[in-house]
Amino acid sequence: MAIAILLPVAAGILILAVRNYYARGAVVILTSLILIANSVFFAIKGPFTYTPGGFNWGLLITILDYGILIFYLYIGFSLRNWLVLIFAATQIIPLAYFEFVMKANIQVTPAFVVDHLALVMTLIISIIGSLICIYAIRYMYDHEHHLHLEKSKQSRFLFWLVLFLGAMNGLVFANNLVWLYFFWEVTTLCSFQLISHDRTQEAVHNAARAVWMNSTGGTAFILAIIYLYATQGGSAALSVQNLIGGGIQASVILLPIALLCYTGFTKAAQMPFQSWLLGAMVAPTPVSALLHSSTMVKAGVYLVLRLAPVYAGTYLSIIIAIAGAFTFFATSALAVSQSTGKRVLAYSTIANLGLIIACAGINTPLSIAAAILLIVFHAISKGLLFLCVGTIEHQIWSRDIEDMEGLAAKAPLTTIITAVGILSMFLPPFGMLIGKWIAIEAAYTVPLAAVFFVLASTLTIVFWTKWLGRLLQVLPKIQQPFEKLSPSYSVPLWTLLIGIFVVGIGIGPIYQNFLLAATNNVVSGNQIFALGLNNLILTSASLLQRDILGLFPVWPLYLVLIIALLMPLLLIGLKPTELRQVYMCGEQTGGTDTDEWLAEADKKTRFQLGGYYYQNALGEKRVNPWANTIAILLLAIMIGCGVIVI
Amino acid sequence: MIEQFLVVMVTLVCAPLVGGLLFGIDRKITARMQGRFGPPVIQPFYDFFKLLGKEHIAVSKLQFVWIYGYLVFMIVSLLFLFMKSDFLLLVFLLGFASVSLVLGGFSTKSPYAHFGANRELMQILAYEPILLLLAIGIYAQNGSFLISEIFKQEKPLLFTLWPLFLAVLYVLTIKMRKSPFDIATSHHGHQEIVKGVTTEYSGPYFALFHLAEWYEIILLLGIIALFWTNPLWVGILIALAAFILELFIDNIAARMTVGWMVRLSWSVGLILGILNIAYIYYTKGVS
Numbered sequence: 001m002a003i004a005i006l007l008p009v010a011a012g013i014l015i016l017a018v019r020n021y022y023a024r025g026a027v028v029i030l031t032s033l034i035l036i037a038n039s040v041f042f043a044i045k046g047p048f049t050y051t052p053g054g055f056n057w058g059l060l061i062t063i064l065d066y067g068i069l070i071f072y073l074y075i076g077f078s079l080r081n082w083l084v085l086i087f088a089a090t091q092i093i094p095l096a097y098f099e100f101v102m103k104a105n106i107q108v109t110p111a112f113v114v115d116h117l118a119l120v121m122t123l124i125i126s127i128i129g130s131l132i133c134i135y136a137i138r139y140m141y142d143h144e145h146h147l148h149l150e151k152s153k154q155s156r157f158l159f160w161l162v163l164f165l166g167a168m169n170g171l172v173f174a175n176n177l178v179w180l181y182f183f184w185e186v187t188t189l190c191s192f193q194l195i196s197h198d199r200t201q202e203a204v205h206n207a208a209r210a211v212w213m214n215s216t217g218g219t220a221f222i223l224a225i226i227y228l229y230a231t232q233g234g235s236a237a238l239s240v241q242n243l244i245g246g247g248i249q250a251s252v253i254l255l256p257i258a259l260l261c262y263t264g265f266t267k268a269a270q271m272p273f274q275s276w277l278l279g280a281m282v283a284p285t286p287v288s289a290l291l292h293s294s295t296m297v298k299a300g301v302y303l304v305l306r307l308a309p310v311y312a313g314t315y316l317s318i319i320i321a322i323a324g325a326f327t328f329f330a331t332s333a334l335a336v337s338q339s340t341g342k343r344v345l346a347y348s349t350i351a352n353l354g355l356i357i358a359c360a361g362i363n364t365p366l367s368i369a370a371a372i373l374l375i376v377f378h379a380i381s382k383g384l385l386f387l388c389v390g391t392i393e394h395q396i397w398s399r400d401i402e403d404m405e406g407l408a409a410k411a412p413l414t415t416i417i418t419a420v421g422i423l424s425m426f427l428p429p430f431g432m433l434i435g436k437w438i439a440i441e442a443a444y445t446v447p448l449a450a451v452f453f454v455l456a457s458t459l460t461i462v463f464w465t466k467w468l469g470r471l472l473q474v475l476p477k478i479q480q481p482f483e484k485l486s487p488s489y490s491v492p493l494w495t496l497l498i499g500i501f502v503v504g505i506g507i508g509p510i511y512q513n514f515l516l517a518a519t520n521n522v523v524s525g526n527q528i529f530a531l532g533l534n535n536l537i538l539t540s541a542s543l544l545q546r547d548i549l550g551l552f553p554v555w556p557l558y559l560v561l562i563i564a565l566l567m568p569l570l571l572i573g574l575k576p577t578e579l580r581q582v583y584m585c586g587e588q589t590g591g592t593d594t595d596e597w598l599a600e601a602d603k604k605t606r607f608q609l610g611g612y613y614y615q616n617a618l619g620e621k622r623v624n625p626w627a628n629t630i631a632i633l634l635l636a637i638m639i640g641c642g643v644i645v646i
Numbered sequence: 647m648i649e650q651f652l653v654v655m656v657t658l659v660c661a662p663l664v665g666g667l668l669f670g671i672d673r674k675i676t677a678r679m680q681g682r683f684g685p686p687v688i689q690p691f692y693d694f695f696k697l698l699g700k701e702h703i704a705v706s707k708l709q710f711v712w713i714y715g716y717l718v719f720m721i722v723s724l725l726f727l728f729m730k731s732d733f734l735l736l737v738f739l740l741g742f743a744s745v746s747l748v749l750g751g752f753s754t755k756s757p758y759a760h761f762g763a764n765r766e767l768m769q770i771l772a773y774e775p776i777l778l779l780l781a782i783g784i785y786a787q788n789g790s791f792l793i794s795e796i797f798k799q800e801k802p803l804l805f806t807l808w809p810l811f812l813a814v815l816y817v818l819t820i821k822m823r824k825s826p827f828d829i830a831t832s833h834h835g836h837q838e839i840v841k842g843v844t845t846e847y848s849g850p851y852f853a854l855f856h857l858a859e860w861y862e863i864i865l866l867l868g869i870i871a872l873f874w875t876n877p878l879w880v881g882i883l884i885a886l887a888a889f890i891l892e893l894f895i896d897n898i899a900a901r902m903t904v905g906w907m908v909r910l911s912w913s914v915g916l917i918l919g920i921l922n923i924a925y926i927y928y929t930k931g932v933s
Binding site for chain 1: 702703704707719753758759763778785845
């Protein structure tokens with residue numbers, strides 16, 4: 001436990017001290033390996049609980065809580081950003097009220113509960129997060145080299161990156177809501193530091209936006225804690241296990257649960273909060289990769305998913321499903337109009353998080369299973385794609401999709417990996433599609449969500465295909481050998497690439513041995529310690545197996561996979577007798593290695609092609625006002641669901 | 647096992663034969679409607695073998711990968727239909743087949759292929775939601791996406807899913823590349839000089855495109871036949887009637903713009919589908 005949470009802190013401080021590129025790299029790699037080993041050890045060991053003793057950890061956490069909030073006040077003042085200031089105050093005042101006026105006793109045992117869902121999360125955080133940290137070693141070196149910085153800030157960057165992993169581990173393990181809140185704030189703090197890392201005006205501005213938006217979530221979190229404590233009498237209500245275990249009647253605590261879901265929505269950048277995650281794109285790419293795949297936004301989904309059994313069967317659940325599905329739809333549409341690679345990825349992340357949240361809201365065993373599958377698949381694919389975009393950026397120094405035209409000829413290896421990453425997001429037989437397939441199947445209980453799923457999944461096809469098309473456009477005769485990548489780039493890339501295939505192919509066994517237990521944890525309200533693990537899993541396991549794996553026609557998927565793997569071999573196997581220039585009404589200049597044609601007065605002119613972005617139909621200016629209005633309404637109804645029950 | 651193997655073999659061999667024949671009939675009827683005599687019914691096969699014998703000329707090596715992808719995934723989705731497997735997965739696979747064709751267009755630096763590819767993409771945007779809604783409609787009716795479940799039902803789907811049936815006819819027009827929706831490339835070269843997304847395919851590779859289209863027409867008519875599976879011959883008759891109807895529509899309509907197609911499909915088509923599902927939902931409740 002100490003390794004998962006405290007080691008990153010210690011390693012981070014060590015990294016701050018080490019100024020040498022190689023020594024620092026070694027520390028990061030070592031930390032990553034220990035984290036990965038530790039998470040695998042946890043997974044093998046199975047669920048357990050833990051309460052740290054010997055030291056007043058609660059006091060330390062309280063002090064650090066105030067430290068973070070005062071820091072927000074400070075940045076609010078120094079940036080003259082009133083929103084940051086206001087929402088820092090709305091957190092610090094209730095927190096002080098809670099601790100000094102109410103004199104709350106916040107002792108909860110066990111302090112940490114590691115169940116199967118937490119295990120899945122910690123595996124994602126530790127493995128994918130660590131790979132991204134390794135990638136960042138070289139990336140930040142190149143990044144600063146390109147910016148011609150005099151004073152290196154790589155140590156600082158890696159410090160926050162590694163610290164982030166520790167905070168996330170703490171977040172998924174924490175059973176005490178107050179501690180969960182603390183780790184929640186630490187991730188917000190880390191994201192502020194990482195987004196503002198380049199210290200440009202835009203970066204600082206966007207980082208401040210991330211803070212205030214997440215602070216509204218933090219405020220809701222505090223209010224939920226106070227409400228629970230006050231109405232449910234004491235610290236027992238602050239135990240997550242107690243909440244989801246059905247110990248308290250759901251209708252009584254629906255308001256705090258709605259507030260906590262709101263908090264999850266802010267962190268998962270659901271509409272109308274999408275702008276902070278889009279603004280976060282100014283940061284160096286490893287930050288985006290980390291925020292999008294394994295940390296930060298996944299914390300938001302984790303919270304909503306974790307609370308699923310509490311709001312099961314209420315109107316709140318249906319509203320969450322519809323709000324998530326609406327985000328999935330609206331952001332997929334917005335992604336079509338984006339021409340910057342990272343913004344497409346960002347919108348696609350928000351969309352997929354919407355899908356996961358919608359699955360949590362649909363709240364059947366099948367949909368919860370879909371949500372967990374999607375979390376896993378999305379983390380791997382999105383992590384890979386961001387690292388790819390980062391690698392491309394350091395080859396062509398641009399994030400624009402139009403600049404990636406014909407990348408297949410310039411950087412074949414990166415292109416192939418990116419192409420697989422993109423294909424894994426929306427095509428059979430890869431995992432994301434399987435997740436989507438189960439989601440659509442599960443969605444029938446909330447038909448409106450199902451309709452949004454259908455529309456969004458089509459829009460998804462459109463924007464991925466458009467991007468892939470730009471990458472793969474080539475001239476007949478230009479070919480280059482594979483480029484060489486630094487091992488700090490290639491190791492994470494290859495690992496994630498292999499991960500996509502392993503998880504995609506092994507979905508049956510992985511689901512049965514591992515994710516099924518996590519699904520059970522969520523669905524059954526996680527009473528693993530109260531009821532005895534074996535009984536519970538045995539009874540509902542047989543049910544779930546029939547529901548999900550029974551419907552997987554697994555063999556055709558393998559058939560499709562084999563075909564998909566064989567297709568690239570055609571590239572080598574097929575040899576046309578002749579490669580020619582494309583048809584240009586007889587005005588081409590004749591060479592197969594140029595893209596010139598004879599324009600007016602027979603002047604040789606290069607022709608250029610561009611992608612379509614449908615700005616008039618789906619541009620941000622057109623869609624945002626509508627979509628945000630609807631999203632805000634849905635949020636209002638969501639909170640309203642909690643209020644009306646009282 | 648042997649039975650399954652037989653189904654696979656029959657699908658692989660018979661589907662293109664029937665498909666090619668249908669296209670021959672299409673050309674004959676179209677010609678008669680236009681007051682021409684028309685080519686012999688087996689003209690598509692003559693064309694196919696002639697194309698196969700041509701030189702292997704290409705403008706990009708990536709092109710073959712994608713045209714093979716188009717063909718192979720079309721066959722796989724047809725197999726899904728004939729083996730009575732999962733309908734939702736079939737729609738996803740059909741989507742991948744179309745995406746392959748789009749990527750084939752994008753993989754060359756040809757303005758015409760790019761126009762065609764972008765339009766094909768918009769066609770996917772127009773028809774894919776309707777097919778997915780059909781899948782949900784089938785699920786709403788039968789409680790399963792499996793095609794084999796449809797065959798077990800006594801009552802034909804057409805009775806409850808007729809609004810979706812109308813919407814699927816719309817899909818058929820788009821997928822058969824008939825006017826007014828022959829946006830990416832038209833089936834007969836009647837309104838265009840440069841053949842859209844297929845511009846850069848020639849010889850044997852173009853023959854593969856035709857072959858894939860033959861499989862595709864069988865798949866589409868098969869999906870329509872699902873609306874009346876008991877007895878199946880009624881469904882097949884409905885499918886053939888739909889086919890003839892498309893030929894009429896083709897000859898009385900002119901090509902419309904991409905935007906018009908997407909708007910029409912996302913308004914009329916989707917509303918039909920959504921109302922249909924909503925109706926089943928409120929009459930049957932959640933299954």
